[in-house]
Amino acid sequence: MKNNQKIIVTAVLAAAVIFGFGRTASAMHIMEGYLPPQLCISWGALSLPFLAAGFFSIKKTVSKDRRLMTILAMSGAFIFVISSLKIPSVTGSCSHMTGTGLGAILFGPLAVSILGIIVLIFQAVLLAHGGLTTLGANTFSMAIAGPFLSFAVYKVCQKCRLNRRISVFLAAMLGDIFTYCITSVQLALAYPSEQGGFLASAAKFLGVFAPTQLPLAIVEGILTVVIIISLESYARPELKILDFIKEGHAYEK
């Protein structure tokens, strides 16, 4: 494990050096006023159907069994905690994680769009972090694209009969990274490079974001597994209703 970490840290450091070491730049949400209005509107419009579906998805989950509210609240709270922690990274700047993997694995990606947008609004209004004009774009990357990838990765891992906790780790980690890939694409669409255009610009943003985010994504994966372990030991009945675990005895009403 230690050796593995060394390899990871060196690899990321190497990447950081290649991409321009020491540059103070880190990945967060797209800031207020940094996307042209028409793009703000398009991303917002693109997010709306997911939010509507998410609303109904949550309604359905809760009507299945009210007790699931507890776990849903915890998944939302997990996003609150995780996305408030700014963590120093190997590139010499800070960034934070998304925390959306947990909800996506347990409740499906649609439900997370609602949980995610609550956090994004909180940060945009109170913390001047992210923004109201860029809310649509940030919602799409953090509360829709990331969770969808997490969900897909988890399902594929389960199909391959991978250990459940390893699947959770991979799902949460890749979802975190994917969120920032989408952010890079969104910024590149708004600011295509003069030479090379959109792709060159996307590569540039990704070069800034990816090395910073990689170690944090690993931390996010680990923390998600920790929460899953504690839910597995104390909330088996709920996890069974969610079809997350098959074994264990049924809930006594």
Add this chain to the structure above:
Amino acid sequence: MKSDKKKVIILLLVAAFIAVVPLFTLKGAEFGGSDDAGSVMISKIEGREYQPWFTPVLETFIDGELPGEVESLLFCVQTGIGVGIIAYNLGRLRERKRLLASAEAANDAD
């Protein structure tokens, strides 16, 4: 169950380790970040300073940037809300499991 406890502790240590290591290996780094982040890159690509066309609502209200200390306060509030909900519910679930187990034991004894 025992091994789970160990696993959780090890995992948390690893997570803390990853988070703290850059502080020691990159002495003197700024660890600034957040807000100028993307804007630096955007200025580079555009070749000029970018002027955001909209300022955060809160900054418009208080007529200036949010002071750093207040910002960290609000971040703590966010963390606190989250941790509170998680910890409260985990405690509840833990007690529920304990009570169910002891109720079952009592039933078996009858």
